[in-house]
Amino acid sequence: MSGPHDREERDSLGPVRVPADRYWGAQTQRALENFPIGTERLPPGLIHALGLQKQAAARANVAVEALDPELGAAIEAAAREVADGLLDDHFPLPVWQSGSGTQTNMNANEVIANRANERLGQPLGAKAPVHPNDHVNRSQSSNDTIPTVMHLAALLALRDHLSPALDHLANSLSERAAAFGDRVKSGRTHLQDAVPVTLRQEFQGYAAQVEGAAGRLRRLSTDLLPLAQGGTAVGSGLNCPPGFVPRFLAEVGGLTGLDVTEAPDHFAANAAHDVFVDLSGALGGTAAALAKIAGDIRFMGCGPRCGIGELALPANEPGSSIMPGKVNPSQIEALLMVCAQVAGHHVTVQQAAAGGQMELNTGKPVIIHAVLSSIRLLGDTARSFADRCVAGLTPEDDRLAEMAGRSLMLVTALAPAVGYDRAAEAAHKAAHEGTTLREAVLTLDLLDAESFDRLVDPLAxxxxxGG
Structure with a gap:
């Protein structure tokens, strides 16, 4: 018997008691009870993309006369609420479920059916006039719906979240490069002193790294445009009526602005997710670029008195509970942890993508969970790093000049004039005796003072x- 706080719904296995105020139904409730694993839910972006997919499917079904227009309109309105995030609380399922994502697809079907029926004046759980399988899931299977939604969610997250964040970071780095100008500093290779560079050159190089990562992700996004919809259960298209797929694609394009196409092979689209391995690898490459840039900035900012100290990092918050006045590179540390997590997500995607069997990959929920998590984390940290670290960096001019002037690798400018071996002799002499390079060169009588000063111009x- 149902009480005041629940209602009875039924599926093919029998009756199930569902909380009275929830739009989900029997199959979702069973999944909640059967998969009490972890706390990770599928990302909201996937749920919102699922709403878009159901909205487009309802329109396509009506267009090919596979669905009554009145029912289609009710389904479309309810699906739009899912897409807009208005029903997020009714999607409670964990990532750890059936590898096809069937439970999440049915969660959407049940929520949309119950909400549609409610809009039509019927009680929750009625399954009439809108049925979750017969109407909301018409012309579809979980096995082509979930891959389709995975692609849509990733495309939208890349376009709307990560790409703008990377562009913002690249612009911030370029702005710092322009502001720093031709301040000379010691270059470093192998973490050893090298010939001079300018802060402008270093930071413009960082901006180029970020731009390169963003460009690779945009190019790879085109591989996500082919969608699996229409393959139904195994790729054969069983129960998908003629005309459904092209109309569905047109509707998705209209709703999202994406130039989606039909998968060239539906069997591959259901059974494999190699594109997500590539995408996850590119996200890992982005993480590597950000980690390198952040690590360099942390290195130049270490100190402030007992380290390199060429840059002053912004003081965002106290850095120690015991050492008064201490400031730590906290934005950099947060970014580096994100990069470590993205690397771990890539291993997950590789393993799950390799774990499909025959006509179906059965790692879909964890693949898209890992990919969308990486996209979200990288976008968030790129923007935070830009605003709370890069934008506030200031050069320590005295320290920059001191370090650049002490570098023995200024000797490189002398090699064309005195030869490699004599230049090396001067560098070793200065290092051994603790003198300047200029003093060593003059003592060895390699050049006169005027020639040395002309050749050894750090900015040139x-x-x-240089001349």
Whole structure:
């Protein structure tokens, strides 16, 4: 018997008691009870994309006369609420469920059917006039719906979240490069002193790294445009009526602005997710780029008195509970942890993508969970790093000049004039005796003072203007 706080719904296995105020139905409730694993839910972006997919499917079904227009309109309105995030609380299922994502597809079907029926004046659980399988899931299977939604969710997250964040970071780095100008500093290779560079050159290089990562992700996004919809259960298209797929694609394009196409092979689209391995790898490459940039900035900012100290990092919050006045590179540390997590997500995607059997990959929920999590984390940290670290970096001019002037690798400018071996002799002498390079060169009588000063001009060396 149902009480005041629940209602009875039925599926093919029999009756199930569902909380009275929830739009989900029997199959979702069974999944909640059968998969009490972890706390991770599928990302909202996937649920919203599922709403878009159901909205487009309802329109396509009406267009090919596979669905009554009145029912189609009710389904479309309810699906739009899912797409808009208005029904997020009614999608409670964990990532850890059937590898096809069937439970999540049915969660959407049940929520949309119950909400549609409610809009038509019927009680929750009625399954009439809108049925979750017969109407909301018409012309579809979980096995082609979930891959379709995975692609849509990733495309939208890349376009609307990560790409703008990377562009913002690249612009911030470029702005710092322009502001720093031709301040000369010691270059470093192998973490050892090298010939001079300017802060502008370093930071413009960082901006180029981020731009390159963003460009690779945009190019790879085109591989996500082919959608699995229409393959139904195994790729054969059973129960998908003629005309459904092209109309569905047109509706998705209209709803999202994406130039989606039909998968060239529906069997591959259901059974494999190799594109997500590539995408996850590119996300890992983005993480590697961000980690390198952040690590360099942390290195230049270490100190402030007992380290390199070439840059002053913004003081966002106190850094220690015991050391008064301490400031830590907390934005950089958060970014590096994100990068470590993205690397772990890539391993997950590889393993899950390799774990499909025959006509179906059975790692779909964890693949899209990992990919969307990486996209979200990278976008969030790129924007936070830009605003709370990069934008507030200031050069320590005295320290920059001191370090650039002490570098023994200024000797590189002398090699064309005195030869490699004599230049090396001067560098070793200065290092051994603790003198400047200029003093060593003059003591060895390799050059006169005027010639040394003309050849060893750090800014000219950095910018290629040396004579």
């Amino acid at each position: 060396m950095a910018t290629g203007a």
